[in-house]
Amino acid sequence: xxxxxxxxxxxxxxxxxxxxxxxxxxxxxxxxxxxxxxxxxxxxxxxxxxxxxxxxxxxxxxxxxxxxxxxxxxxxxxxxxxxxxxxxxxxxxxxxxxxxxxxxxxxxxxxxxxxxxxxxxxxxxxxxxxxxxxxxxxxxxxxxxxxxxxxxxxxxxxxxxxxxxxxxxxxxxxxxxxxxxxxxxxxxxxxxxxxxxxxxxxxxxxxxxxxxxxxxxxxxxxxxxxxxxxxxxxxxxxxxxxxxxxxxxxxxxxxxxx
Ligand code: PGA
Numbered sequence: 001x002x003x004x005x006x007x008x009x010x011x012x013x014x015x016x017x018x019x020x021x022x023x024x025x026x027x028x029x030x031x032x033x034x035x036x037x038x039x040x041x042x043x044x045x046x047x048x049x050x051x052x053x054x055x056x057x058x059x060x061x062x063x064x065x066x067x068x069x070x071x072x073x074x075x076x077x078x079x080x081x082x083x084x085x086x087x088x089x090x091x092x093x094x095x096x097x098x099x100x101x102x103x104x105x106x107x108x109x110x111x112x113x114x115x116x117x118x119x120x121x122x123x124x125x126x127x128x129x130x131x132x133x134x135x136x137x138x139x140x141x142x143x144x145x146x147x148x149x150x151x152x153x154x155x156x157x158x159x160x161x162x163x164x165x166x167x168x169x170x171x172x173x174x175x176x177x178x179x180x181x182x183x184x185x186x187x188x189x190x191x192x193x194x195x196x197x198x199x200x201x202x203x204x205x206x207x208x209x210x211x212x213x214x215x216x217x218x219x220x221x222x223x224x225x226x227x228x229x230x231x232x233x234x235x236x237x238x239x240x241x242x243x244x245x246x247x248x249x250x251x252x253x254x255x256x257x258x
Contacts, residue, residue, distance in 0.1 A: 004206060004208065004230045005038035005039070005040065005208075005230070005255065006038065006039045006040070006224060006230060006231040006251035006252070006254075006255045007039075007040045007041075007042070007166065007208045007210060007230060007231035007251075008039065008040070008041050008042075008231045008232050008234065008244075008247055008248045008251050009041070009042040009043065009044060009093065009095075009127060009166075009168075009210065009231070009232070009233050009234065010028075010042070010043040010044065010234050010235075010238025010239075010244055011044050011067060011095060011098070011212070011233055011234065011235050011238060012043065012044065012045050012046065012067075012238060012239060013067065013100070013235060014046060015046075015239055016045065016046060016049055016239075018049070018052060021045070021049055021052055021053070021056075022052070022056065023241070024239065024241050025043070025052070025053060025056040025057060025062075026056060027241035027242075027245070028041070028043065028057075028060075028062055028241055028244060028245065029056060029057055029060035029062055030060075031241065031245040031248075032060065032061055032062055032245065032248055033060070033061070035061075035248055035249070035251075035252045036252045036255045038255050039248060039251045039252045039255050040061075040063065040231075041061065041062050041063070041248050042062060042063035042064060042065060042092075042093050043057075043062060043063075043064050043065075043238065044064070044065050044066055044067045044093055044094070044095050044127075045064060045065075045066070045067075046066075046067070047066055047081050047086075050064070050066070050086065050089035050091060051089055053089070054089045054090045054091075058090060063091075063092045063093055064089075064090070064091055064092070064093065065086065065091040065092060065093025065094050065095070065124065065125075066081070066086050066091060066093070066094050066095070067094075067095045067098065068081075068094070068095065068096065068098070068101055068115070069081060069082065069083040069086060069094050069096065069115055069118055069119055069122075070082050070083070070115075070118065071111055071114045071115050071118060072118070073118065073121075082118070082122075083118045083119050083121070083122035083124055084122045086122070086124065087122050087123060087124060091124060092124055092125055093124060093125050093127060094119045094122075094124045094125070094126055094127070095126075095127045095129060095168075095233075096112055096115040096116050096119060096126050096127070096128055096129070097109075097112035097115070097116075097128050097129045097130065097149070097153075098129045098170070099129060099131050099170060099172045099175060100175075103172075109148065109149050109152035109153075110152060112128065112149070112152065112153060113152045113153045113155070113156045114156070116128055116153050116156070116157070116165065117156055117157070117161075120157070120161050120164060120165075125164060125165070125166055126164075126165050126166065127165075127166045127167075127168050127210070127233065128150070128153050128165055128166070128167050128168065129167075129168045129170050129212070129233070130145075130146040130149040130150050130167065130168070130169055130170070130193070131145075131146060131149075131169060131170040131171045131172050131175075131212075131213070132145040132146060132171055132172065132173075133145075133172045133173065134172070134173035137171065137173065142171075142189060143189070143192050146169065146189060146192070146193060147192070147193075147196055150167065150193060150196055150197075151196070153165070154196075154197075154200050154204075157200075159200060159201035159203055159204060160203065162197070162200050162201065162203075162204045162207070163201070163203040163204050163207060164207075165207055166207060166208045166209075166210060167193060167197070167207060167208070167209050167210070168209075168210040168211070168212050168233040169186065169189050169190055169193060169209065169210070169211055169212070170211075170212035170213050170233060171185075171186075171189075171213050173213075174212075174213025174214050175212070175213045175214070175235065176214070176235060176236060177213075177214060178214050179214055180213055180214035180215060180216070180219050180223070181211070181213060183219075183222045183223050183225070183226050183229075186211045186223055186226065186229060187226035187227060187228060187229060190209050190211065190226065190227075190228035190229050191227070191228050193209055193228075194209060194228045197209075208230040208231060209228055209229065209230050210229075210230060210231045210232050210233045211223050211224075211229050211231075211232050211233070212232060212233030212234065212235070214236075215232040215233075215234050215237060215247060216237050216243065216247070217237070217243050217246035217247055217250065220232065220246070220247040220250035220251070221250040221253055221254060224250055224251050224254055225254045231251055232247060232251070234247055
């Protein structure tokens with residue numbers, strides 16, 4: 001049985017409008033009240049809805065944040081959002097290096113590492129995403145790919161900084177496809193990532209390691225029950241209060257105090 005506390009974070013991606021967000025956020029704030037104390041929950045929303053999210057989640061146990069930040073602190077970078085701006089709305093989380101950003105916005109491992117630094121400097125928790133494509137998995141390159149993605153970030157951080165990150169393993173072939181990695185496949189990669197983190201220093205060994213990619217109420221408990229899986233980064237299922245809460249509950253069922 002894993003000893004670490006659980007963390008479940010919703011990644012809304014580019015979904016949501018004011019009216020539907022209100023219903024979803026209120027349901028999540030209410031529904032998480034009953035969870036065991038060591039289950040932490042968060043949602044990463046589109047930037048225009050940060051103020052709404054803050055007003056509806058403040059006082060609840062749900063944390064909130066964004067899905068990306070600029071690699072710069074401020075300046076003439078049209079369209080960019082700085083990590084410090086995000087903190088003005090009470091956010092504590094920022095996803096960096098999601099595979100959709102690496103693929104569609106050509107974000108390099110180096111850029112993801114710089115963004116992680118900006119997030120840490122702003123006092124936020126970065127959720128650093130790593131993951132291999134189907135071609136890479138089939139070529140037996142999974143460890144090489146996710147190891148290199150993680151190392152690029154770790155090399156830029158001190159041990160104290162690295163101890164503040166969250167890592168999300170998200171196989172690209174499992175994202176939004178309905179085809180989750182099996183609990184065994186996910187655990188094997190998590191164990192590998194855990195050893196890589198431990199090599200950075202004792203304080204880094206226990207950072208939360210989330211699994212993401214088609215997590216649903218039906219597979220959450222088995223995934224979260226694995227030794228090195230400390231929770232999940234949830235895309236599609238985080239848009240439905242009932243499903244997201246069921247996934248949080250699954251984390252609660254196998255949490256230390258659950
Ligand atoms: P999914 O997305 O749960 O819809 O597969 C996960 C993610 O991309 O973070």
